[in-house]
Amino acid sequence: MRFILYRLLEAIPTIWVILTLTFILVNLAPGGPFDREKDLPPGVEEQINAYYGLDQPLPVQYVRYLGNLLRGDLGPSYQHPGWTVNEIIAAKLPVSLILGGASLLVALIIGLAAGIIASLRPGSWLDLSAISLATIGICLPSFVLGPLLLLAFGIGMEWFNVAGLNTPRDLVLPSITLGLFFAAYIARLTRSSLLEVHNLDYIRTARAKGAGERRILLIHSLRNAMVPVASYLGPAAAGLVSGSFVIETIFGIPGLGRYFVLAAINSDYTLVMGTVLVYALLLIAFNLVADCIIAFLNPRHRSGGTSR
Amino acid sequence: MLGIGIAMSGCGQRTTPVELANEQQILLLGNGSDPEELDPHLVSGITEARILNALLEGLVRLNEKTLQPEPAAAASWTVDASGRFHTFHLRPEARWSDGTPVTALDFSFAYQRILTPALGAPYASMLHVLKGAAAYNSGDTADFADVGVRVIDTHTLELELSNPTPYFLSLLSHFAWFPVPRHTVLDHGAIHQRGSRWTKPGNFVGNGPFALTRWNLGESVDVARNPEYWQSSRVQLNGIRFIVFDNLNAEERAFRAGQIHVTQTLPLGRIRHYKAADPSPLHIAPYLGTYYLGLNVTRPALDDPRVRQALSLAIDRRAITQQLLQDIQTPAFHFTPPDIDGYTTGFRLDEDPEKARQLLAAAGYPDGRGFPRLEILYNTSESHRAIAELIQERWRSVLNIEVGLMNQSWGSYLSSRRQGNFDIIRAGWIGDYYDASTFLGLFTSSSGNNHTGWALDEYDALIAAAAQSVDPAQRRTLFDQAETLLLQQLPIIPIYFYNSAYLIHPSVVNWQGNLLDYQTYLDIHLDRNRTLH
Numbered sequence: 064m065r066f067i068l069y070r071l072l073e074a075i076p077t078i079w080v081i082l083t084l085t086f087i088l089v090n091l092a093p094g095g096p097f098d099r100e101k102d103l104p105p106g107v108e109e110q111i112n113a114y115y116g117l118d119q120p121l122p123v124q125y126v127r128y129l130g131n132l133l134r135g136d137l138g139p140s141y142q143h144p145g146w147t148v149n150e151i152i153a154a155k156l157p158v159s160l161i162l163g164g165a166s167l168l169v170a171l172i173i174g175l176a177a178g179i180i181a182s183l184r185p186g187s188w189l190d191l192s193a194i195s196l197a198t199i200g201i202c203l204p205s206f207v208l209g210p211l212l213l214l215a216f217g218i219g220m221e222w223f224n225v226a227g228l229n230t231p232r233d234l235v236l237p238s239i240t241l242g243l244f245f246a247a248y249i250a251r252l253t254r255s256s257l258l259e260v261h262n263l264d265y266i267r268t269a270r271a272k273g274a275g276e277r278r279i280l281l282i283h284s285l286r287n288a289m290v291p292v293a294s295y296l297g298p299a300a301a302g303l304v305s306g307s308f309v310i311e312t313i314f315g316i317p318g319l320g321r322y323f324v325l326a327a328i329n330s331d332y333t334l335v336m337g338t339v340l341v342y343a344l345l346l347i348a349f350n351l352v353a354d355c356i357i358a359f360l361n362p363r364h365r366s367g368g369t370s371r
Numbered sequence: 372m373l374g375i376g377i378a379m380s381g382c383g384q385r386t387t388p389v390e391l392a393n394e395q396q397i398l399l400l401g402n403g404s405d406p407e408e409l410d411p412h413l414v415s416g417i418t419e420a421r422i423l424n425a426l427l428e429g430l431v432r433l434n435e436k437t438l439q440p441e442p443a444a445a446a447s448w449t450v451d452a453s454g455r456f457h458t459f460h461l462r463p464e465a466r467w468s469d470g471t472p473v474t475a476l477d478f479s480f481a482y483q484r485i486l487t488p489a490l491g492a493p494y495a496s497m498l499h500v501l502k503g504a505a506a507y508n509s510g511d512t513a514d515f516a517d518v519g520v521r522v523i524d525t526h527t528l529e530l531e532l533s534n535p536t537p538y539f540l541s542l543l544s545h546f547a548w549f550p551v552p553r554h555t556v557l558d559h560g561a562i563h564q565r566g567s568r569w570t571k572p573g574n575f576v577g578n579g580p581f582a583l584t585r586w587n588l589g590e591s592v593d594v595a596r597n598p599e600y601w602q603s604s605r606v607q608l609n610g611i612r613f614i615v616f617d618n619l620n621a622e623e624r625a626f627r628a629g630q631i632h633v634t635q636t637l638p639l640g641r642i643r644h645y646k647a648a649d650p651s652p653l654h655i656a657p658y659l660g661t662y663y664l665g666l667n668v669t670r671p672a673l674d675d676p677r678v679r680q681a682l683s684l685a686i687d688r689r690a691i692t693q694q695l696l697q698d699i700q701t702p703a704f705h706f707t708p709p710d711i712d713g714y715t716t717g718f719r720l721d722e723d724p725e726k727a728r729q730l731l732a733a734a735g736y737p738d739g740r741g742f743p744r745l746e747i748l749y750n751t752s753e754s755h756r757a758i759a760e761l762i763q764e765r766w767r768s769v770l771n772i773e774v775g776l777m778n779q780s781w782g783s784y785l786s787s788r789r790q791g792n793f794d795i796i797r798a799g800w801i802g803d804y805y806d807a808s809t810f811l812g813l814f815t816s817s818s819g820n821n822h823t824g825w826a827l828d829e830y831d832a833l834i835a836a837a838a839q840s841v842d843p844a845q846r847r848t849l850f851d852q853a854e855t856l857l858l859q860q861l862p863i864i865p866i867y868f869y870n871s872a873y874l875i876h877p878s879v880v881n882w883q884g885n886l887l888d889y890q891t892y893l894d895i896h897l898d899r900n901r902t903l904h
Contacts (some may be wrong), residue, residue: 102819
């Protein structure tokens, strides 16, 4: 409990630093939220800036932003005047979480299965093919894999829609595309840590005591071998939720990733700040969950954050 | 992966969304990026224009074939002898989608709102043809009674212009002139409130052929037939879904998979494929736009018209349109696209390497010697880069001069352009209405979009005279004189005229491709018997 509380308190200055840096960076970038192909007539832009308080000095804007943030108000989107940042995040984050969750599931199922199979007979053709597949998964960029899957199974076989996210079925291709990279990484991690654990004394003891290979794998090795995998899961989950811009664009999925990138391109300051905040919170939360899983798997990690 | 694929194979051939929509008479339209807003006073893009044309209706609309104005919310109108006073008689039977009558007050309110300085409406300047509108819009006067908008009675509206504006009726079909429901807008905030909730589904009230039912950011805007529309019986579609596609390739794949009826555009790489297909869903239609290079005439070398002419003479426009652009675009040898309401300039730019070298030598740079190193600035895009490279190579081989290429993100590009922080800049201009002044007005000294630093009193006077004239023949002569000046002085080098290339499913009947990409959706219907294969 103390460990979790400590980590949560630690998060507050982290978030503050991230937000402050983001605020400085978005305001340093050239261009403004109201720039368009056709220039606004003189005077109009000043009016809009005055309406949103963007004519105030930056420190004033900064303090006002933080004040509003404390009240849970992330401000209006400049790009979509009828929508607040809160509304956009509320509408789009669930889509990203669903896509990220499905991809994490794909990554875990494929990654763990491949890693375990590969570790059973190191050096065998099974090991070789599982790890070769994993290497391909890491090397194959999603902007190549995604369109290939779409061409084969969407347009060729007509099994799946090629754009949009309206039914659970629409999740299949994007979550495979997004999850495969992480699956490959998990497979390699699982294999190497299982092989490491296989040679430890307690496994040899278990084997000497006559425990079956299946029991050794499931009860003894896997639990310990999962520690590196679990510590990878935190950043992986955050990466899956936040790093889906390319996937969202390829598959026409209306998630938050697309808004994050478009907001940065369009200098939609408040939306950039809002999405950065959400991603920072997610990263911290996923890392915390991963640490809790590690602590559960390995009691030596339970003594609290400071002693590590 | 294969396992999942095989597991799904039992599902067999499915009914595609297009087949389903044909049964329901719902048009599935690829509509580019997210609409920024559905408030006609806060938007400026084509994406939004397409949706607003379904939701709202101005005093007049354009005939989609001829682009000539015809009655819409106004059943008739009269113009006085001076050409400055227009009196519109609204349809007494016209209703907002909530059943409230559409009145002259709604139009007057809409014009007051878009001109209200604090709203910061991007297209307020479209209304500056109204007497006193510019002064009200800039805050010089706070009394709307000074603006040439008068409500004579519930269904009569008089508009007074500063000058007789021959294209005024055509202007009225632009969404900047659409009415907004006074009662709904004020229910959700003050007249100048940006981002009021009146445009949200459930709140939105319109007077167009369709009514808003759903707006999901990043997904689609859905509209359904509006039973309150005065010409509701003419509308054949039950609804339209305007679908968001940020990615050209995703949109084209969606078309191929039977998910949409019409794409907004088409990736260049797919054009050859569709040109070969028989029958092809590919449609190529002229579009009111010009792609050009802007020259910063305040920079050394570029301040000399002979240098600018030499640069233009050295370009091979056909190589650009044929080699790079799949022959979709039309090489431009003048600036205003041909045949805007009967106007095409008689002047043509030449391409002549020998003459180009002579002019450059006459300007003091024989064989390119001593020519300063200039840069072409473009916003990051594969096709802009390819065009800039071809021009760079042409100038090197013909004129023996080196120019650099500089690409910037959209925001940085706009910022550099506004500050005049460039030598040569790629640019495009899309006309707002069906009159040559939407192009030639760009290079007057007072235009905010003339980024070249070029200004000429004689040119300004010609454009001003055309704005005063009501005689079409005289106006064409004035425009021709102005454009000839522009093309002799060349602060800009026209490269090509835009055509739009997009895909239409054969089941879509009565879709009209036109210069303005203007649709009223009134006569479109879907014929399920017409299929792609």
